[in-house]
Amino acid sequence: MIVGTTVAGSPNTFLATEKNYGDFILEFDAKVDDTASNSGVQIRSHFDANEINGNNKGRVYGYQVEEDPSSRKWSGGIYEEGRRGWLYPVTLNPTAQNAFKTAEWNHYKVEAIGNTIKTWINNIPVAYLIDSVSHNGFIALQVHAVPDPSLAGKKMYWKDIRIKTTDLTSTSFPESVFVVNMIPNNLSATEKENGWKLLFDGKTSNGWRGAFKTGFPDHGWRIDSGMITVLESNGEQGKNGGDVVTLNEYSAFDLTFQFKLTSGANSGVKYFVTLNEKSDSSAIGLEYQVLDDKLHPDAKLGRNGDRTLASLYDLIPANKNERYFNPVGQWNWGRIIVYPNNHVEHWLNGIKVLEYERGSKEFEDLVAISKYKIWDHFGEAKEGHILLQDHGNEVSFRSIKIKVLN
Secondary structure (H helix, E strand, O other): OEEEEOOOOOOOEEEEOOOOEOOEEEEEEEEEOOOOOOEEEEEEEEEEEEEEEOOEEEEEEEEEEEEOOOOOOOOOOEEEEOOOEEEEOHHHOHHHOOOOOOOOOEEEEEEEEOOEEEEEEOOEEEEEEEOOOOOOEEEEEEEOOOOOHHHOOOEEEEEEEEEEOOOOOOOOOOOOOOOEEOOOOOOOHHHHHOOEEEOOOOOOOOOEEEOOOOOOOOOOEEEEOOEEEEOOOOOOOOOOOOOEEEOOOEOOEEEEEEEEEOOOOEEEEEEEEOOOOOOOOOOOOEEEEEEOOOOOHHHHOOOOOOOOOOOEOOOEOOOOOHHHOOOOOOOEEEEEEEOOOOEEEEEEOOEEEEEEEOOOHHHHHHHHOOHHHHOOOOOOOOOEEEEEOOOOOOEEEEEEEEEEOO
16 A cells, blocks of 8 residues: 555645656545545646745646545545646536545546546546646645644555556446536537537627627627627626627526636626516526626625625525635636426536526515516526626626537
8 A cells, every 4th residue: 555644734745656647547446544534646747846835835736536535525526736626526426426435445447538537436437527738747646735733644545556558448428427628619529419519609609699689799799719708898787789698599408608707797697588578788587697796796785695606696695615716817617407397506616506496486485575576477488598698897708508408
């Protein structure tokens, strides 16, 4: 065995291979003492000798396959040490959250072939990531820093570490396992096979029009560099280019999108937009709020935070942890799932932040005390457009994808 031991006052430390590896299949057995431990194995990783990490010069960065025996149960998920943070939290694949057994040996398999990384624990498929940031690097075992000296002395173990680098064959994953594709405006073969389609091709306005126009707005929006961006107009809602909507309407679906806020910005992604309601600003629909919670005043309005990022605007607040949100100016990704039975979920960066039943009494009671109470049967249409909101602030979107659910 290789045995790691936590040390009080130590940063994260790593035992790394001498060689770098690009495409490979890696297998190993891992064990951690108890639920207070946390560890992982770095792949395609690097060391920046110049970066300052706390009081220590130098930092490891790259993909990490998680060993997480805590109640969070994210073992087998993919974290990017030193850069973007969580890329594949195992909330995206809840059937795999019990695969890892604390204080027992667990067999890991990691496939890194081309842009695709897949993980298994004890033969259970866990994470499926497509990303193009790192194609090679060292493999390393991690001993995690401990926030409390009482956690010093915790041990983690590895054995039977082996790698294959030639004659590699990718192993298929169940269709039910969600694929995180970090390549902008890209659909992998697996996503296509699973029914996903791009709503924005990264180059044109095809599939979109102004909410109250026959074509795409001739000003107020910009499409370039793989992004569709609503432009700044001093926060005047819908007064510049106006909202844009999909040409098609949808009822049950799984929708994902990446968004990037500017400082103090406000926007939103709306669904079940019928364009039947009369409004002098933005079109009416259920809204996944896209907002700078720290600087935009709307975050402090409404009830109990129901106008903050990822909330169902003016109805249900998002239950989110700031730790899993990237700062303004960086990309985050949202997800809206509407099941055929009208159960709805909002997700932020792979973590579910709220859920509700569209058309239920509880939903209707919330509408009755919201700004939407003036519209009969608000949010209960059989189908509607997807909308990107012009709220007068610069916000960019990309990788807008949808899968119709039956």
